[in-house]
Amino acid sequence: MAEIAVGIDLGTSNSCVALMRNDKIDVLPNTYGEHTTASVVAFAEDGSITVGNAAKANIIHEPENTVSSSKRLIGRYFFSEEVKKAQAICAYEIIEGANHGVRINIRDEEFSLPEISAMVVREMKQIAEAKIGEPITKAVITVPAYFNDNQRQATKDAGKIAGMEVLRILNEPTAAALAYGFGRGLNQRVAVYDLGGGTFDISVLEIGRDVFEVLATCGDTFLGGDDFDDRILDLLADEFVAKHGVNPRNDPYAFEKLKFAAEQAKKGLSLEEEVEIRIPDVMTVEGGECLSLQRTMNRSEFASLVQDLIQRTFKVCDEAMQQSDLTTRDLDGVILVGGPTRLPVIRKAVQDYFQQEPKADVDPDEVVAMGAAIHAASLVNAEAPDSVLLDVTPLDLRIGVAGGLAEPVIERNTPVPIEQSRRFTTFQDFQESVKIRVYQGDSRTDSENEMLGQFEFSGFAKARRGEVNIDVTFEIDADGIVNVTAADPATGQAASTSISLSGGLSDEDMEKILEQDPTARVAAAATPDGSDSRTAASAPAPVAADEEIVLLEETHDGIDLDLEIDDDANDGDLELISDDLSALAAESNDSAGSSVIDPNAVSISDLDGEPDELVPLGNAAVEVNVNEGNAREDLFDSSNKDLSADDDETELE
Amino acid sequence: MSDVAPLEIQALAKIIDELDYYQLLHLETNAEVSAIKKAFHATSRTFHPDANRHLGDELREECARISKRVTEAYCVLRDPRRRKAYDAKLGGNEGLRMQLAEAKAAHARQDTEERQGRTPQGRQFYQKAAQDIARQDWTSAQQNLKMAMTFEPESAFFKEKLEEVRKQK
Known part of the structure; x- marks a missing residue:
């Protein structure tokens, strides 16, 4: 008998589960007969946990004990913008966990984000099991295409905690295109416009019968239907303040009531030209007066509130069209995904932008789960009809180099699976080790990217700076897992790591959580105190000068980039010098090949606080030899102080 | 599922380092972009690890190796500027592979040469x-x-x- 694996669309606002059997795809309804289930988790006083629409109804009564939109936080660092934003608007308590992770504190218990998401996954699993009548242990789970690796890993962890083997983390727009084109023998180019509750993605695909090739994907993980609700909410709150002189934002109950009303108004405007917003009891003020709110809102007023948000999505669309080398006229179809795309104001804007009517035969709430189900079936069942997904990596993968820079090794929208290498060299004479820092993002400045992890590579030949070759190879396999290898081609010495991320849970965390019965209510929080080697190793930290590496662009194409002191520059600025200056000039505005190093970002001139411990370039050999193993640590510590990153450091020790 | 014979996978994996991108994708050196895409799809249908999930770990590992190289070939050949740089490299007997960053640097240099x-x-x-x-x-x-x-x-x-x-x- 064929194995069973479901597809789960784990959404910001709602989730959906589907199954393909005997070439037939079914969305599996919950016990209330609904095809989607709210991604909301409520924690009751007696310790029980409710997931779904019943939990959502609880938000108004107990906002501080009800977690919604947790997908906005999963896989993020505590210091990220999104977490700060969530802290400002969420009634539940968001706190910092080990290694800059995010934890949610509810009724004096701490939960990691993967644990919260796992509760939603488990609910979807149970919905499917109730419908199918047998245990389900395998799933394909979808994520926004623009999710970074930390967010993907954390989502995978959520599946594991829920007792699922996650066969694949699949991009939502790719899943939607698969559901649209599967088994239809199409030869088409399509755009998938996916506006979810908290994220926006646009993917351009070429469907060649059973092959689904993603040409480009772009997105914004800070933009979704929630933002549309917030615009109405802000208007209501501002008007309330103007009228009554009290701010409902300061009262969590009043705030949730306004939020609920805003969401209802938005949904109502999908069907009606005008809606009435009425909250009889927003809040009771001193003296016992009960303040109410009542107003109408029509589609054009709503449109003016959100116009800029809609335009933001088209900026992203412009980028995707450009990256795929197509114009909107080349497209055979536009597929809308996500609840907010039901809004007439969005449908019309999308139609205007793409100059064609979006496909009407696709259900924006269910199509992603259906695509995930199709892929799940093909991954467990050799008899399943053929389909090959050729996806791309959504963000540049970079390596940190001297000067606080990050050089791309695999650029965004490169198809996967792929393997790419670049050659680097040492930054200092007789350097003993290099720190390979792996980033994801589009910035040349390392700190502006998402840190995926780091590892140390040593054991290469000791030589003057620039004389050691270090080949760094990045590999993304069909599962989207990133592997990084550093090797010295001369000695054959190599070190590698499979990137495991601070956003995810450590192996120890995972073990602890899995020890408990996954179908039972999740008990104690799993937060070991800094004993966790995996996350500790990958938390962001400054790099000492003698662990830095430098890009070496040479041999293969005749450009010789060496690190030299440029006499003309002020203050001994360091610069990468090429024997082919015209090539350099051509690239100076570009992200490839060459770079100007700003020493103020790290090292030398910046470190005059404690000069004794530091190694000027010329003396490096002596210092390092004398101190042997200690030299590196000295540098590391002093540079930490100088980079005033001590906040980050204290927790690592 | 792909119906490729295990022997074929092993044979290709064995000689893959000796093939240039055109040979790998079974293309003429003057192939049009549309033919390159077609070849990429066809080769992926045959060798993509997902299309060969019914095979053992070892064979699927070889499929993964082939797939990575096929993607690399496609990335270079589908882009006219990268392809030009690659053709120059092949002509100069300087190797059969080209990393994307290397192609980018090479065509940036070509552009500058053309301009100056x-x-x-x-x-x-x-x-x-x-x-x-x-x-x-x-x-x-x-x-x-x-x-x-x-x-x-x-x-x-x-x-x-x-x-x-x-x-x-």
């Missing part, structure tokens, strides 16, 4: 012409561009500039 001249004399006369253009001395600019072109008759960029100057005159 490939030969010292070409560069010299073009620079003079550029100065002429700046002060709108079209006659002198035309002469200098013609001189530059005697050293680099194939330069499309010089030709284009010459046309522009002629129009100005």
